[in-house]
Amino acid sequence: MHVSVETIGSLGRKLSVSVPAERLESAVGHRLRELSRTVRLNGFRPGKVPVKVIEQRFGQQVRSEVYSDVVRDSFGEALRQQNLQPVGQPEITAEGAPAEEIRYTATFEVAPDFGPIDVSALEIQRPVAQVEESDIDTMIETLRQQRRSWNVVERAAAEGDLVNVENFALVEGARFPAEGVERGATVVGSQMLFPAIEQAVVGMRAGEEKLVEVAFPADWRVPELAGKTAQVSVKVVKVSEPHLPAVDEAFIKSFGVKSGTLEQFREEVRSNLARELKGALSARLRVEVAKKLVAAYAHVELPPRLVEAEARAMAAQAAENARRQGQAVGEVDHAPFMEAARNRVAAGLLVGEVARQNELRLDPKRVNEAIALIASTYEDPQQVVDLYRNDPNLMQGLQARVMEEQVIDWIAERARATEVAMSFTDALRPNA
Secondary structure (H helix, E strand, O other): OEEEEEEEOOOEEEEEEEEEHHHHHHHHHHHHHHHHHHOOOOOOOOOOOOHHHHHHHHHHHHHHHHHHHHHHHHHHHHHHHHOOOEEEEEEEEEOOOOOOEEEEEEEEEEOOOOOOOOHHHOEEEEEEOOOOHHHHHHHHHHHHHHOOEEEEEOOOOOOOOEEEEEEEEEEOOEEEOOOOOEEEEEEOOOOOOOHHHHHHHOOOOOOOEEEEEEEOOOOOOOOOOOOOEEEEEEEEEEEEEEEOOOOOHHHHHOOOOOOOOHHHHHHHHHHHHHHHHHHHHHHHHHHHHHHHHHHHOOOOOOOHHHHHHHHHHHHHHHHHHHHHOOOOOOOOOOHHHHHHHHHHHHHHHHHHHHHHHOOOOOOHHHHHHHHHHHHOOOOOHHHHHHHHHHOHHHHHHHHHHHHHHHHHHHHHHHOEEEEEEOOHHHHHOOOO
8 A cells, every 4th residue: 555645835735645556356255155155035035146247236235335444444544654644524535546556645735733732821710609498598599490380360460460462464555474473472571572572561450452563684584574574463362360289298399209208309499409500510610621721722723624514514503503593594604603613613623632642542331421411411321321322423422522521620620720600690600
C-alpha cells in the first residue's frame, strides 16, 4: 500500500492511497466462499452451492461491499502510518476503476495544535446552593397544582380560572376558519393564548362574546394570518375554578410515601430536589469550565469545515424544533449559528486534547450510572437499560457524553475556583 499526504492550508490534509487489486480480489473470493457454505438456493443442498453460481448471483453486491471495506480499512491503516487524526467526516473520492490497484483520495481536517494545556491556570466560578424549607414548600404547592381539579362556575372569569373558548378571525374581508370555529382552553394568566385574548376573557361569563384585535406573528401557522392584524371573535363557553387537594394522608400516599406522614413526605421531596440540584450545579459548572477553556485558547485556529458543519447541524435542529411547534420555516441560514458552533467545536477539541495529554479513560461506572439515571424516568427501567446495551449507536453517543462530562469534571477539580452562592431557583434556571 502506498500513501502520500498533501497539506491544504494549516489544518486541511489530502491523503492519496493506492492499494494492490489483489487485496480486493482475495477478499471478494473469501466472501464468496463463505456465502457458498451458508446461502440457501433452490436446487442445491445447503453448503453445496458452487462458488461460480454464488458469483453470478451475488458477485456485484459482494464486490461493492468488499470494496467499501477495503477502502475503510486501508484508510485507517494510512492514518496510523502517517500519524494523522481526522476531525469530522472525511471526503473520499475514488480515482479510476480498480484494475491493478485501488486508488482514492481522502480530504479531511485535523485538530489544531493547542500545545500543553495547563488547566490549573483556569479561573472559574463554582456555583453552590442548597435546598431550603421554602423550596420544599414551593414544590409541594406545585404538586398540588398538578393534581388540581376544576369546578364549573357561573361567575365571570378571573385570574387562575380555566376558560374554554371558541374563536374565529376576520382579516381583509375573509374569515378563518371559513366555517365553524376553533376551540381551545386556557388558564387565565398562563399566557397560553395571545395576551390580547387572555386579557379580554377576564370578566367574561359563559355565553358572552367579544371582538379582539390581534397582531399575528410573521411565522404564524396560518399563512393568510401571518404578519397581519385581525379582528378575532372570542366566545367564552365555560368558566371553571381550580380546586387544590389538601396535603393529607391520601395525597401523600399517592406519591409513593407509604407512611402517609407529612414529615416523611417532606424528606422525600427534599431528597428529590437535592438530586435535581446536584445535577443542575454540575451542568452549570461544566458550562463554566468549557467557556473559560475555550476563551483561554480563542487565538487557536479551528478547522473551518468542521465549524461550518456544526453550524449547519445546529441550524437544521433549530428549524426542526420550530416546525414541531407549528411555525413556518423557510430556507435555513446557518450563519447566525457560526459563533456558537465555533465555541462548541473548540470545547469538544479541547476536552479531547486534555483527555489525550493526561491519559484519561472512560469510567465504566459513570456510564452505568448515566444509563440507570435515564432508565429511572421510565415505567420499565430494565427495558431502557437493555435498549442502550444492545444499540451500539445509542451507547456510543452516551459514552461520548459521559467522557466529556468526566474530563470537564477533572478540569474543574484542578482549576482555580471561586464559590458563588445561588438560590435553588436560580441554580435550576437554564444557563445563559
